[in-house]
Amino acid sequence: MLNYALRRLLITIPILILSTFLTFGFVSSSGDPLADLRQQPNITQEQIQRVREMRGLDDPFPVQYLRWVEQIPQGGFGEYLISPRPIWPDLQRVMGNTLQLVVAAELIAFAIAVTLGAVSAKKQYSVFDYSTTTLSFLGFSMPSFWFALLLQVGVVIIYRWTGYRIFPIANLSSPNPGTGMAFWLDRAHHLVLPIASLAIFSIASYSRYMRASMLEVMSSDYIRTARAKGLSERKITTRHMMRNALIPTVTVAALSFGTLISGAIVIETVFGLDGMGRYFINVIGRRDPYPIMAWLVIVGFFLMLANLLADLLYGYLDPRIRYE
Amino acid sequence: MGAEPQFVDAPTGVADAEPLLSIRDLVTEFKTPDGIVHAVDGVSYEVFPGETLGVVGESGSGKSVTVMSVLRLIPQPPGRIANGQILLDGTDLLQLSDADMRKVRGKDVAMIFQDPMTSLNPVLSVGDQLAEAILVHNDIGEDAARKRVVELLELVGVPNADQRFDQYPHEYSGGMRQRAMIAMAMANQPKILIADEPTTALDVTIQAQVLEVLQRAKQETNAGVILITHDLGVIAEMADRVVVMYGGRVVETGTVDEIFHSPKHPYTLGLLSSLPRPDVDMERLVPIPGQPPSLINLPSGCSFHPRCHLGEGRQTCRTEIPPLFELGPMRASACHFHEEMEDEIHRVESTTGTAIEGDEA
Numbered sequence: 001m002l003n004y005a006l007r008r009l010l011i012t013i014p015i016l017i018l019s020t021f022l023t024f025g026f027v028s029s030s031g032d033p034l035a036d037l038r039q040q041p042n043i044t045q046e047q048i049q050r051v052r053e054m055r056g057l058d059d060p061f062p063v064q065y066l067r068w069v070e071q072i073p074q075g076g077f078g079e080y081l082i083s084p085r086p087i088w089p090d091l092q093r094v095m096g097n098t099l100q101l102v103v104a105a106e107l108i109a110f111a112i113a114v115t116l117g118a119v120s121a122k123k124q125y126s127v128f129d130y131s132t133t134t135l136s137f138l139g140f141s142m143p144s145f146w147f148a149l150l151l152q153v154g155v156v157i158i159y160r161w162t163g164y165r166i167f168p169i170a171n172l173s174s175p176n177p178g179t180g181m182a183f184w185l186d187r188a189h190h191l192v193l194p195i196a197s198l199a200i201f202s203i204a205s206y207s208r209y210m211r212a213s214m215l216e217v218m219s220s221d222y223i224r225t226a227r228a229k230g231l232s233e234r235k236i237t238t239r240h241m242m243r244n245a246l247i248p249t250v251t252v253a254a255l256s257f258g259t260l261i262s263g264a265i266v267i268e269t270v271f272g273l274d275g276m277g278r279y280f281i282n283v284i285g286r287r288d289p290y291p292i293m294a295w296l297v298i299v300g301f302f303l304m305l306a307n308l309l310a311d312l313l314y315g316y317l318d319p320r321i322r323y324e
Numbered sequence: 325m326g327a328e329p330q331f332v333d334a335p336t337g338v339a340d341a342e343p344l345l346s347i348r349d350l351v352t353e354f355k356t357p358d359g360i361v362h363a364v365d366g367v368s369y370e371v372f373p374g375e376t377l378g379v380v381g382e383s384g385s386g387k388s389v390t391v392m393s394v395l396r397l398i399p400q401p402p403g404r405i406a407n408g409q410i411l412l413d414g415t416d417l418l419q420l421s422d423a424d425m426r427k428v429r430g431k432d433v434a435m436i437f438q439d440p441m442t443s444l445n446p447v448l449s450v451g452d453q454l455a456e457a458i459l460v461h462n463d464i465g466e467d468a469a470r471k472r473v474v475e476l477l478e479l480v481g482v483p484n485a486d487q488r489f490d491q492y493p494h495e496y497s498g499g500m501r502q503r504a505m506i507a508m509a510m511a512n513q514p515k516i517l518i519a520d521e522p523t524t525a526l527d528v529t530i531q532a533q534v535l536e537v538l539q540r541a542k543q544e545t546n547a548g549v550i551l552i553t554h555d556l557g558v559i560a561e562m563a564d565r566v567v568v569m570y571g572g573r574v575v576e577t578g579t580v581d582e583i584f585h586s587p588k589h590p591y592t593l594g595l596l597s598s599l600p601r602p603d604v605d606m607e608r609l610v611p612i613p614g615q616p617p618s619l620i621n622l623p624s625g626c627s628f629h630p631r632c633h634l635g636e637g638r639q640t641c642r643t644e645i646p647p648l649f650e651l652g653p654m655r656a657s658a659c660h661f662h663e664e665m666e667d668e669i670h671r672v673e674s675t676t677g678t679a680i681e682g683d684e685a
Contacts, residue, residue: 219399220442221437221439221442221443222442222443222444222445222446224397224437224443225437225443225444225445225453225505225508226445226456227397227429228395228397228429228430228434228435228437229429229430229456229457229460229508230426230427230428230429230430230431230457230460230461231426231456231460232426232460235460239448239456240445240448243447243448244445244446244447247447317447318446318447319446319447319449319492319494320446320492320494
C-alpha cells in the first residue's frame, strides 16, 4: 500500500509541472495583457512601455515562462500586473474560504448520497426508492444558482412570517463574528445555504451511482455466498456490499471535484462570498494574466490532490488495485 | 475397452436408515414478464447420512433451484417457494423464522457454489471470509478462528496456509479458490453438504483434484452430500445414488449402478447414450432430439414426450403427467411405459453398437 501511494505521489510531480506550462502557454497566448491600459486616455505610451520592460513582456516565451515558474516553489505567484502588490496573500485568503465551502459540500454530499443510494438499492421499487430517484432527477436538472435563489427567497419568506432569521443569506461572517469557537459557529451558520445549494447536484449524481453499483453488488455471487454462511443481513450489507459498492462511487466523487469548484464560482457570486470564484471573475475582468495563472495553477493542484486522494482511497478499498 | 467401472459402493442398509434431509413435494416458482415459471414442480428426494446423492439434469431442469430452496436462498421476489416441506432431522426448514434459518445456513447445511471466481468477495482476504463463517456460528475469538481456518486450508490442500490466509481471492487460482470454498463449507461440520456444479468452472486437470478434496471433506464431516452436476463422469466417480431431473421434476431415482446399467426412463437412457463413456466402447453417440423444454410452456402430459422415442406420440404420454412409479426400494421412474425400457435399451444398443448395460457384474 505504501509503495502504491508513493508511486502515485511521484506521478503527480511531472503532471503539476506540465500543468504550469500549459497554463502559462494558454494565458500568454490569449492576447496583449496591456490592451485595456492602451485605451485609457490618461496613460501615456511611455508608461505602457515601462510596464512592458519591467515585467519583461518582450522577452521570448521560454524566458518568460521560466521567470514566472521559478517563483512558485518560493511560495508566491509574483505581483499584480500594474499595482505592485503580491498575489499570494489575496489568493490564500479566498482559497481558504472556498476550501471550507467546497470540502464541506463534498463531504456532506458524499455521506448523504452514499446513504441514500444504499438504502434505495436495498429497498428497490419501494416508495423511498421512487422518491429518492425522483428527487435526484430534480436535483440533477436544477441549475444550482436557481436553487440558491430559491433558498434565499425561502429564508426571506420565513423571516417575514415569523420575524426569525434562520440562516444568513449572504457573506461569510457576521460583522462581529468573535473569535475561536464562536467564529467558526458563525461561519458554519453562514455556509449552510451555500453548502446546500452546492451539494444538491452532487447528492443527486453520487446517489444514483451508489444505487446502481449497490444493485450490481447485491446480485453478485459472493453476496449469495455470504448469505449461505448464515451472516445477518446487516453484516452482509455493511461488510460485503457497501465496500464493493463504494469503489465506483469514490471515483465518480473525486472526478466531480472539478465540477464542484466551478459550481462554487456561481454560488459564491449568488451569496456574495469572498472566495476563489468571485476572485477569478474579478481578475478576469481586469485582464490581469498573473492572478489568472496563479488561480489556474492552484485549482489544478487541488484537482490533482482530489484525484490522488481518490486513488489512495480506491487502493484502500480494492486490494486488486494495490498490487498491480 | 469394456473395463470394469469404478463405482463407489452404496452404503449398506440405506433403505431402512432415517433420511437426514427430506425434500417433499417442493414447488418453487418465479414470476417473470411472460408468466409464472415453475422452476421446481413437485420435487421429492431424500439424503441419507453419509451418502453422496448425485443430481443430474440439463440446464433449467431445476436441480440448482431445488437446493437453493433448501437453503432458502431463492431471491424473493421474483422467486417464491409455493409448496412443500424440507425436513432436516424432522424440522421443516420452510417453517423456520429468518433468524432461525440463518443458524441453519453454513452450520447444518453448507453449500459450495459453481463459480469460485465470483463466489468470493474480491475485497476481503480469503482467510477473513473463512473465519467469518466460523465466527458467525461459534462463540470463539478471532485468534482461535484464524487457527481453525489455517487448519481447514491445510486440510483441503492449500499450501502455505498461514500466509495464504491474508491473501485476496485474486491471488488464488481457480482450483485454490474452490478448495477454499470447500474449506468454508466444511468449517462448521455440516450435516448436509451441497455442491452445486463444483467442478464445472474449473480446468479439467483441476477437476479431479477438487473432487478428491470434496471426498475428503465428506469423510471429515461425515455429511450427507448432494452433488449437482451435468457431468455423468463426476456422478460415476462420486455418487452412491442418483436423482435425474427434467423440466422441474424428478424423472428417475436409483443407485448409480441401476441408473448407468438399467435406466428406467428414456431421458436417462438418452443422457447415457449421448455421451462418450470410458467404461463402454460406443461406435456412435445418439443425441436426444430437440431442445430442453421452456419452463413457461411445459409440454402437456409427460414433459419429455416431444423428444421421446419410447412414447412415439402415444395418447397417455401427451395427456397424463406420469407419477413417480415406485419400482423397488429407492428406485423410481416417472415413465408411463417404464416396463418397455428393456426393449428400448436394446434398440439404442444396436445403434450405438455396444451394450449400454456394460459388463454388469
